Amino acid sequence: MTAVRGLQIDGYGVVLPSRRVTFGSVTRYRADAPSQHLGMLVEAAGKALSAAGVGPDDIDCVLGATASDVQPIPCTAALVQEQVAPDARCAALDVNSTCTSFITALDVASRYLRDGDYRRILIVSGDVGAQFLNPEQKESYELFSDAAVAVVVSTPSEPGVGVVASLQQTWPRHAHETELRGGGSRYPARDYTPETDHDHRFDMNGRAVLLSASRVLPAFFDRFFERAEVSIDEIDYVIPHQASRALPLIMRRIGIPEGRYANYVEDFGNMVSASVPFALARSLDEGRIGPGSRVLLCGTAAGLTANALLLQL
Incomplete structure (x- = not known):
């Protein structure tokens, strides 16, 4: 049996835009503007920290796991850290495999935790992709919603929990x-x-x-x-x-x-x-x-x- 890379989920936070758009019988959630992207990520991060019962200074690393950046430089994780944990002694970096970025980030986090580099990691995912859709491509235009999700993971207290x-x-x-x-x-x-x-x-x-x-x-x-x-x-x-x-x-x-x-x-x-x-x-x-x-x-x-x-x- 493969060795489990220890990782436990301590808390998570979800943010959906308040604006809803309907296409027939389906509803989609859309941000009012692309500029809401960072605010949604920050809000989700705050909810995750609260759910995990930890403070900003308890985070060792912030992993940005979004398909699109808030801006090209610096990384999205640094911009989230600036607002969520500005005084924390932690690293901030992005991983990007577009729609599966969260899975990649969870994989990376498990390796950091296994190696003892960090004890508690904040992962932030989410996009306002609906802001960049082409109305002439009906299939994708009616498919996408905007959202942000953050998850706090840490070294597990029990063996066998993780990746x-x-x-x-x-x-x-x-x-x-x-x-x-x-x-x-x-x-x-x-x-x-x-x-x-x-x-x-x-x-x-x-x-x-x-x-x-x-x-x-x-x-x-x-x-x-x-x-x-x-x-x-x-x-x-x-x-x-x-x-x-x-x-x-x-x-x-x-x-x-x-x-x-x-x-x-x-x-x-x-x-x-x-x-x-x-x-x-x-x-x-x-x-x-x-x-x-x-x-x-x-x-x-x-x-x-x-x-x-x-x-x-």
């Missing part, structure tokens, strides 16, 4: 099926014109993404379960990225039966980097999982990237 196994892989031949081209060095914001507006909007070929994911995921999960030395039947619950309404199809493709995974797509949509921690927090609140549960966090992201992490609560 059992993790695996991440990218297939770059599919890199351009989901992208936002503008804002970086390839298409700088300073060169923006109305004619290049499309480069500064989220661009996704949903059908291509679904087909690509369907092809690569079965073998990816075979590798993951082999590494974890567990079978699907030994997992209590699955928290997948809430990518789209095709979620049940993808779950069936990798052998996860209905009722054994979180599905909040209809009610909340795709929350980008907040999707996985939001579904995790909601599943905890609803009593679907709890202490002793063996939970699989997984999903796909732009890249094309697949991510999986088995967590023993």
Whole structure:
């Protein structure tokens, strides 16, 4: 059996914008402006610290796990720390695997905790991706919600609690099926014109993404379960990225039966980097999982990237 990398969840906080937009029978949560991004992350962080019963100075490291930055420099984690824990003696850095950034951050945090570098880490995830959607792409325009989620993790008080196994892989031949081209060095914001507006909007070929994911995921999960030395039947619950309404199809493709995974797509949509921690927090609140549960966090992201992490609560 693989050695568990000790990590326990001490508390979490969730923030949804107050503004709601309806598309037929579905509701999506949308920030009023992109500038709300940092404020939502900071509010979620404050809620997480309160739920964990710790103060700002108790944090050793802040991990930013968002798909989009508040600004290019400094990192988003530093901007959150500036408002949440300005006097804490801690590190601040970002990790980014777009929609699965929280899973990557949890993996990184477990290694820091195992090695004794830090004792308590604050992870902040969330995006205002709906602010950058293209209204002409109806599928994505009606799919996304904005949200922020923060989680405090620490060295566990009991053995056997933490990350059992993790695996991440990218297939770059599919890199351009989901992208936002503008804002970086390839298409700088300073060169923006109305004619290049499309480069500064989220661009996704949903059908291509679904087909690509369907092809690569079965073998990816075979590798993951082999590494974890567990079978699907030994997992209590699955928290997948809430990518789209095709979620049940993808779950069936990798052998996860209905009722054994979180599905909040209809009610909340795709929350980008907040999707996985939001579904995790909601599943905890609803009593679907709890202490002793063996939970699989997984999903796909732009890249094309697949991510999986088995967590023993």
